Amino acid sequence: MSVRLWLPLLALLSVPALAQQAPPRALDAEDLSIQNFLQAVETSISTMERQRWIDLLSPAADRDQALEFFEAMVPQGITRVVVKERDRSPLQGTLPGEGFRLVIEVFMETGPRGRIATWNLDIRRPRGDDIGSQPWRIVAEDRLASIEGLHRLSLNPDKQYAAKNLVLRAIDFELRLPAGDVFVSETPEGVTGMVLIGDGTMVFQPMPKQEKGQLKLFAGVEALETPFTSAFVRISPFELEQRLGQDMLEPVTVDTRAYRRGLAQFEENVPKSFNLDLSDLSREVWSLLPQPGDFVAEVKTRRFNDLTYARSSGEAEDVTLFQRATKRNISAYASEQKLASRGRFFDEDDLVDYDVLDYDVDASFYPDRSWMEGRTKLRMRVKSHMIGVLTLRFAESLNVSSITSDEFGRLLYLRVRNQNAILVNLPQPLSRDYLMTLTINYSGRLSKQSISEESIRIDQQRNSQPDDIPLVAAEPKWLFSNRNYWYPQNQVSDFATAHIRLTVPSEYSVVASGITEIGSPAAAPSVPIEGSSRVMLRTSYSFVAPQPVRYLGIVISRMMRVDAATVALDIVPAKAPPVDMRGADSLVQQITRLNQAASIPPVGTRNTLGLSVEANRRQEARGRDVMYTAADILRLYSGLTGDVPYDSLTLAMVEDDVPGGHAPAYMAMINNAPPVTQLNWRNDPAAFQGFPEFFIAHELAHQWFGQAVGWKNYHEQWLSEGFAQYFAALYAREKRGEGAFRDILRQFRKWAIDDSDQGPIYLGYRLGHIKGESRVFRAVVYNKGAAVLHMLRRLIGDEAFSAGLKKFYADNRFKKAGTDDLRRAMQEASGKDLNRFFERWIYDNGIPRLRYSTAVEGNELVVRFEQSGDIYDVPVTMAVTYGDGKTSEFIVIVDAATNEARMPLSGTIRSIEANTDGAAIALIEKK
Numbered sequence: 001m002s003v004r005l006w007l008p009l010l011a012l013l014s015v016p017a018l019a020q021q022a023p024p025r026a027l028d029a030e031d032l033s034i035q036n037f038l039q040a041v042e043t044s045i046s047t048m049e050r051q052r053w054i055d056l057l058s059p060a061a062d063r064d065q066a067l068e069f070f071e072a073m074v075p076q077g078i079t080r081v082v083v084k085e086r087d088r089s090p091l092q093g094t095l096p097g098e099g100f101r102l103v104i105e106v107f108m109e110t111g112p113r114g115r116i117a118t119w120n121l122d123i124r125r126p127r128g129d130d131i132g133s134q135p136w137r138i139v140a141e142d143r144l145a146s147i148e149g150l151h152r153l154s155l156n157p158d159k160q161y162a163a164k165n166l167v168l169r170a171i172d173f174e175l176r177l178p179a180g181d182v183f184v185s186e187t188p189e190g191v192t193g194m195v196l197i198g199d200g201t202m203v204f205q206p207m208p209k210q211e212k213g214q215l216k217l218f219a220g221v222e223a224l225e226t227p228f229t230s231a232f233v234r235i236s237p238f239e240l241e242q243r244l245g246q247d248m249l250e251p252v253t254v255d256t257r258a259y260r261r262g263l264a265q266f267e268e269n270v271p272k273s274f275n276l277d278l279s280d281l282s283r284e285v286w287s288l289l290p291q292p293g294d295f296v297a298e299v300k301t302r303r304f305n306d307l308t309y310a311r312s313s314g315e316a317e318d319v320t321l322f323q324r325a326t327k328r329n330i331s332a333y334a335s336e337q338k339l340a341s342r343g344r345f346f347d348e349d350d351l352v353d354y355d356v357l358d359y360d361v362d363a364s365f366y367p368d369r370s371w372m373e374g375r376t377k378l379r380m381r382v383k384s385h386m387i388g389v390l391t392l393r394f395a396e397s398l399n400v401s402s403i404t405s406d407e408f409g410r411l412l413y414l415r416v417r418n419q420n421a422i423l424v425n426l427p428q429p430l431s432r433d434y435l436m437t438l439t440i441n442y443s444g445r446l447s448k449q450s451i452s453e454e455s456i457r458i459d460q461q462r463n464s465q466p467d468d469i470p471l472v473a474a475e476p477k478w479l480f481s482n483r484n485y486w487y488p489q490n491q492v493s494d495f496a497t498a499h500i501r502l503t504v505p506s507e508y509s510v511v512a513s514g515i516t517e518i519g520s521p522a523a524a525p526s527v528p529i530e531g532s533s534r535v536m537l538r539t540s541y542s543f544v545a546p547q548p549v550r551y552l553g554i555v556i557s558r559m560m561r562v563d564a565a566t567v568a569l570d571i572v573p574a575k576a577p578p579v580d581m582r583g584a585d586s587l588v589q590q591i592t593r594l595n596q597a598a599s600i601p602p603v604g605t606r607n608t609l610g611l612s613v614e615a616n617r618r619q620e621a622r623g624r625d626v627m628y629t630a631a632d633i634l635r636l637y638s639g640l641t642g643d644v645p646y647d648s649l650t651l652a653m654v655e656d657d658v659p660g661g662h663a664p665a666y667m668a669m670i671n672n673a674p675p676v677t678q679l680n681w682r683n684d685p686a687a688f689q690g691f692p693e694f695f696i697a698h699e700l701a702h703q704w705f706g707q708a709v710g711w712k713n714y715h716e717q718w719l720s721e722g723f724a725q726y727f728a729a730l731y732a733r734e735k736r737g738e739g740a741f742r743d744i745l746r747q748f749r750k751w752a753i754d755d756s757d758q759g760p761i762y763l764g765y766r767l768g769h770i771k772g773e774s775r776v777f778r779a780v781v782y783n784k785g786a787a788v789l790h791m792l793r794r795l796i797g798d799e800a801f802s803a804g805l806k807k808f809y810a811d812n813r814f815k816k817a818g819t820d821d822l823r824r825a826m827q828e829a830s831g832k833d834l835n836r837f838f839e840r841w842i843y844d845n846g847i848p849r850l851r852y853s854t855a856v857e858g859n860e861l862v863v864r865f866e867q868s869g870d871i872y873d874v875p876v877t878m879a880v881t882y883g884d885g886k887t888s889e890f891i892v893i894v895d896a897a898t899n900e901a902r903m904p905l906s907g908t909i910r911s912i913e914a915n916t917d918g919a920a921i922a923l924i925e926k927k
């Protein structure tokens with residue numbers, strides 16, 4: 001099978017490398033004899049001499065077939081060959097040490113071209129008089145896989161061009177060079193690289209309005225037209241003519257000094273994209289050719305330093321502008337072509353090749369060395385039409401020692417350097433619905449994850465405290481979750497069931513995504529402590545996640561079980577709906593669907609939840625208190641959604657200098673301040689003074705939104721954070737009353753108004769990204785997101801909102817949702833067209849300006865609102881205070897250029913106020 005490597009955007013923007021695996025060890029006589037034999041294989045290939053190959057064959061080999069293999073595998077014109085052994089196993093039907101099945105990698109260069117092939121060679125010791133000079137003979141050979149189309153690019157020293165009003169075009173992008181030097185890098189197919197030197201102009205004009213806004217934050221303008229001094233471009237060799245007009249390049253005599261300047265640019269930039277580092281096969285830079293339509297430009301601008309423009313046709317957002325030095329995405333969007341092919345919205349799942357059905361992780365962790373050893377088994381189903389290479393996401397610092405599949409045995413894999421990725425070469429292409437089990441063994445150092453996604457975190461602000469106050473160090477803890485790829489996993493979060501077994505030194509305990517299994521914790525075999533005669537006592541913790549989770553999280557610390565109880569929930573049991581078979585075209589899909597339905601209780605059928613609390617010793621008292629709060633919160637949320645997605649929840653009350661939390665499925669980690677700490681937090685979008693339960697209320701809501709209901713791509717993250725923030729506010733209302741709720745609404749409004757100019761809610765993590773301000777992200781995605789949900793509720797009414805919420809949750813439980821799914825559920829529940837509401841509030845970032853006037857007509861108060869520009873749907877609370885001090889409120893739905901509302905009066909008016917609850921995200925003034 002031959003594989004064309006398609007590099008995802010990430011690979012394109014950093015420097016991927018194939019790294020090899022075999023750990024160094026002392027060579028024994030057998031190793032040496034096999035090395036000698038492989039040397040002979042290498043010679044036979046490099047000389048391309050059939051006879052040398054024939055000399056390596058055993059009399060038992062099929063000679064014709066072996067020759068055919070050699071002819072097919074070994075191209076003419078080989079200039080260099082490297083053969084490396086990757087795996088060795090006993091050959092069936094031979095005595096120990098008499099025969100082996102080798103897996104080898106063969107790297108063949110023919111001038112500037114390269115290919116890697118992986119072969120099986122079955123070898124035996126020769127018998128009788130057949131010994132000759134070789135200790136081994138080939139009995140059978142087979143090709144497992146190959147990677148073709150590698151190019152060692154160079155800048156042609158014999159060609160130089162003068163630019164004549166050169167314009168090089170890509171989507172929304174141009175490089176203009178009126179005059180200057182141009183050098184090229186060619187393959188037999190044509191020009192794939194160009195260096196442009198001279199006073200040029202780079203033009204970047206993103207089409208989408210929001211991208212113009214982001215570009216303005218970065219560069220101060222909505223369309224960038226900026227001088228450059230040099231540029232390096234990679235294109236498909238078949239596209240030079242369509243990107244470049246005629247007569248723009250005039251051949252000139254090569255000027256050595258100019259060429260040297262071009263060469264410096266070439267060498268600096270060629271390793272940055274479409275590039276493979278082949279590790280022990282070759283130390284040189286090997287490049288792939290861009291696919292037609294793909295394009296990368298590395299541009300040295302005068303004002304913005306190095307900027308990278310890329311068009312990557314395989315990505316959902318195919319046009320990007322990137323600043324490598326700061327690792328910031330300035331632009332990322334779908335071109336018009338892409339939108340035409342995929343529609344306005346996309347699901348990241350549509351781009352992955354396989355679906356993981358179940359993870360089984362069995363690992364040991366040694367906190368003193370931050371060392372992990374483990375084995376993960378993935379049960380997966382192929383999703384794409386056909387795949388030859390699987391990409392797994394996995395921490396780069398963890399070394400993989402083997403990957404095997406139940407179906408194919410040992411598999412070849414390539415590590416991608418500077419990236420948390422493994423490429424697994426499949427022995428044959430697999431087609432859709434193929435079920436496969438992969439087992440990956442690994443070990444290495446793993447650093448803990450800092451909380452960020454799916455968590456509240458505060459920008460820390462140090463108090464200026466005198467130095468003589470002793471500080472108490474926070475109890476150490478290790479969090480491994482969705483950001484540090486501590487187990488091999490799909491490239492995007494992927495709903496799957498799971499088993500986790502984690503073994504730790506006995507003084508630690510573990511909280512993880514899952515229900516604690518019966519018999520856990522249990523004593524595990526002790527291990528010797530290095531440099532000591534003592535042993536380390538260890539304990540194993542086991543968890544099972546029968547309901548699908550998006551990712552697995554664990555926290556390890558010195559914790560004790562504080563309390564455990566079963567919480568009775570207030571859910572009206574629902575009748576089990578029929579299994580949804582839409583989209584289940586094949587038998588395998590139908591069986592999978594039915595099995596899932598059988599193992600996961602339908603929405604609303606579970607009416608209790610196991611709640612337990614583990615805490616660091618100093619947090620024991622807080623741990624006891626939190627049981628009641630958590631039970632209250634869980635009851636409220638299960639009532640709001642009509643379901644509880646997971647059977648159990650464990651709270652880990654840990655210490656940290658920075659307040660915050662993190663909430664994978666089945667668990668929530670809550671940071672508590674150590675007894676004396678230097679840090680303080682104020683003035684952050686996620687901090688609500690006077691409401692200490694806010695963090696925990698936010699984190700627990702993620703069991704429903706963020707975990708059970710995922711999001712389709714980064715744009716949709718507000719569905720997780722906005723709902724978590726809104727649910728926390730609703731809990732504040734229940735626990736502390738309307739006043740506390742309104743305080744929170746007013747803070748939501750303030751943050752939303754202050755930071756909406758940074759972009760729409762739909763921009764997700766990119767809010768504040770260009771300037772490195774995570775505060776902006778929380779202000780808009782969390783707080784404005786929550787405020788928008790509350791406005792929606794006021795617009796369609798409590799009843800419709802409640803029905804829509806339940807429907808949205810039920811339709812999307814254990815799936816990834818998008819804003820359009822929420823819109824549809826709310827439209828169905830309310831009978832209202834909500835397109836404009838979502839268009840303005842989620843996809844756009846304006847703040848409506850409203851003016852109102854009031855008049856008394858007879859016994860009625862008449863309120864008139866006006867808004868200009870884009871029309872927003874904004875429910876506004878009006879409060880009338882009467883002469884006797886009583887106040888009554890009513891909501892005016894502002895949804896047109898002018899709106900009028902009437903309210904019967906019951907006394908003389910003392911005052912009238914608008915937006916008294918802070919619920920309207922609008923600037924409102926009285927005429």
Ligand SMILES: [Zn+2]
Nearest residue numbers: 454455456724
């Ligand atoms: Zn959150």
